[in-house]
Amino acid sequence: MSKKLFIETLGCAMNSRDSEHMIAALEKEGYETTNDMPSADLILINTCSVREKPVAKLFSELGVFNKKKKEGAKIGVCGCTASHLGKEIIKRAPYVNFVLGARNVSKIRDVLHKEKAVEIDINYDESEFAFDDFRTSPYKAYINISIGCDKQCTYCIVPKTRGEEISIPDELIIREAQRAVDNGAKEIFLLGQNVNNYGRRFSSAEHEKVNFTELLRRLSKIEDLKRIRFTSPHPFHMDDAFIEEFANNPKICKSMHMPLQSGSTKVLKDMKRGYSKEWFLNRVDKLRAVCPDVSISTDIIVAFPGESDADFEETIDVMKQVKFDQIFSFKYSPRPETEAQHFENVVDPVVASERLSYLQALYTELLDEKSKTQLGKVYEVYFEDLNADGYVSGRTDNNLVVKVKGSEELLGEFRDVKITQIARTIYTGEIVG
Numbered sequence: 001m002s003k004k005l006f007i008e009t010l011g012c013a014m015n016s017r018d019s020e021h022m023i024a025a026l027e028k029e030g031y032e033t034t035n036d037m038p039s040a041d042l043i044l045i046n047t048c049s050v051r052e053k054p055v056a057k058l059f060s061e062l063g064v065f066n067k068k069k070k071e072g073a074k075i076g077v078c079g080c081t082a083s084h085l086g087k088e089i090i091k092r093a094p095y096v097n098f099v100l101g102a103r104n105v106s107k108i109r110d111v112l113h114k115e116k117a118v119e120i121d122i123n124y125d126e127s128e129f130a131f132d133d134f135r136t137s138p139y140k141a142y143i144n145i146s147i148g149c150d151k152q153c154t155y156c157i158v159p160k161t162r163g164e165e166i167s168i169p170d171e172l173i174i175r176e177a178q179r180a181v182d183n184g185a186k187e188i189f190l191l192g193q194n195v196n197n198y199g200r201r202f203s204s205a206e207h208e209k210v211n212f213t214e215l216l217r218r219l220s221k222i223e224d225l226k227r228i229r230f231t232s233p234h235p236f237h238m239d240d241a242f243i244e245e246f247a248n249n250p251k252i253c254k255s256m257h258m259p260l261q262s263g264s265t266k267v268l269k270d271m272k273r274g275y276s277k278e279w280f281l282n283r284v285d286k287l288r289a290v291c292p293d294v295s296i297s298t299d300i301i302v303a304f305p306g307e308s309d310a311d312f313e314e315t316i317d318v319m320k321q322v323k324f325d326q327i328f329s330f331k332y333s334p335r336p337e338t339e340a341q342h343f344e345n346v347v348d349p350v351v352a353s354e355r356l357s358y359l360q361a362l363y364t365e366l367l368d369e370k371s372k373t374q375l376g377k378v379y380e381v382y383f384e385d386l387n388a389d390g391y392v393s394g395r396t397d398n399n400l401v402v403k404v405k406g407s408e409e410l411l412g413e414f415r416d417v418k419i420t421q422i423a424r425t426i427y428t429g430e431i432v433g
Ligand code: 5AD
Pocket: 050, 051, 155, 156, 157, 259, 261, 299, 300, 301, 330, 331, 332, 333, 334, 335
């Protein structure tokens, strides 16, 4: 009988892909996944440490898992919090069997057999590791194009959990994409902390210096590949050649994530983001000039140390000018091993909460205004998910989530859908072609 693996994945899409790599390796050890934690022989939590809250939650969750797990089941803590807390995790939760950092995913089969192993080397190079193949979705394939991050954003812990940035050789990426397409995926989703910095460093100096724009061109030659998405690009690296390739390459989905973080040039400087408010707005203008239907999403941090009312107003100003299609917004959370944790002029937590609420309310107001214009429009939708209530959902090229009445025959198919109902970010429609 096969052994059961329960895996909880927190954080970003890179973590989702790391989990897929671990599932693939553990299949070789005779494990199959289950959603029922108490029946599992192995419990993994793939953690995120970008903000403080999930880290605090980890230990209470570990306690619950330890109480409810079946006798003899192992618990492993993986991911970014594993990288930054290391053996501290076993100190605080002695029943944890192993700790595996975000850049040590390929060692999962080793640590499984070593009691109390802690593998968290952030200099470990997995950029050319031949991971086994497992995909949660047959329709959309996540593909890593780089590991680590070379930026020094003063608020961010990621360079300390995922180490320095190394690009994966393009021929490996193309081979992986081709294999996913051969297995039926019509969409690939390229992943990296800073995708448009692709090609600056490979693990071997001899590797051809292909940049992100060129990588996109090469990938789009794959026959039967219909859609390419990627995340996250950095506004600093959005040069004209990249924006033009984005606009003119019909396989690239017209949805761009542009993490603003702050609209104040002073705060951006304190964050070491490398661009100004004007540069960001200039890139949005350029993008919309060449690609009028593009949808733009963003990340915003409010109440970074030293953010004045006037600085916050600058963020609001950018929100009003750009009218983002989607925002992910957070209160600044001080993180260990970052520069900003030592910054003075910490913003009062009440003010921080007020700013976040104000920003989110403005976003929904702007969004509601914008989405009204979508009613009756027809979009091509790629169906990926079967919902429980007799609906099937998918995404438009510009990343709207649309559901229609239907069943599994629609999965992996493209259809023209007319939008008939909008409830904030959930669009309902009917197939017209
Ligand atoms: N506090 C709050 N938000 C953060 N992010 C990264 N670090 C922090 C932090 N210390 C946000 C950024 C990033 C997203 C993934 O998480 O907006 O783009």
